[in-house]
């Protein structure tokens with residue numbers, strides 16, 4: 001049993017309500033809706049907080065947003081970064097540091113992309129001027145254009161892409177999305193540390209998607225270890241410009257991969273995990289058959305089943 005809380009905009013919550021239409025149950029007072037799936041029960045509140053509880057809450061939560069916090073929950077509490085021993089000292093935000101973030105985890109179609117970026121202290125004002133900030137507050141078009149400027153600046157970064165066939169293989173082997181993300185972040189950071197050698201960053205900040213202890217356990221299970229000076233923080237992209245740069249590079253890469261996949265499928269693959277996605281899955285199955293989904297999608301998402309309604 002676990003629980004996960006996401007903070008989502010109301011339009012997303014409406015989208016969710018539609019997606020879980022056949023699984024709705026009576027909502028408690030103050031809730032917009034409540035639903036139950038085989039993995040998790042879901043309660044969405046007007047504050048924008050959505051609570052996922054049950055056997056595998058990360059499966060449902062992972063479709064809708066970045067997993068930000070676990071543990072205690074009250075529908076009205078402020079979503080402050082979660083406190084733990086791996087919190088970065090705020091002075092690190094103004095020093096030379098590495099930041100890493102991911103994209104694509106809640107999208108049915110397309111890969112997971114993780115990018116780590118290294119920002120030197122002297123570059124921080126310039127990056128701010130270029131509009132580097134939390135990619136969630138930017139359109140895909142401006143993300144692509146800012147990412148291009150980062151490449152022109154030759155900002156040191158490293159990008160890893162987990163394509164769908166490998167994702168599905170790992171998922172079938174029993175890997176959770178959390179474990180995949182931990183391994184991808186770790187890999188991206190290792191690559192970047194090598195790239196900038198002999199320079200050593202003042203610190204490394206990972207946009208937190210699980211408890212630091214859980215992250216370390218994932219690494220240990222694959223005989224990997226945490227690098228020196230690694231810190232975790234929820235909503236890190238709004239504090240660290242390196243994490244923000246990572247989030248922009250990861251998102252730009254995700255958008256690019258989605259364009260490639262759409263071209264390959266000769267149809268537009270929608271982002272996210274809404275009913276629009278279910279209809280696109282049905283179209284794809286009719287065009288190419290069910291086996292083909294493995295190359296384009298995270299097939300364990302409930303969308304695969306929900307698409308049957310459109311077949």
Ligand code: MN
Pocket residue numbers: 066101102207208
């Ligand atoms: Mn993130």
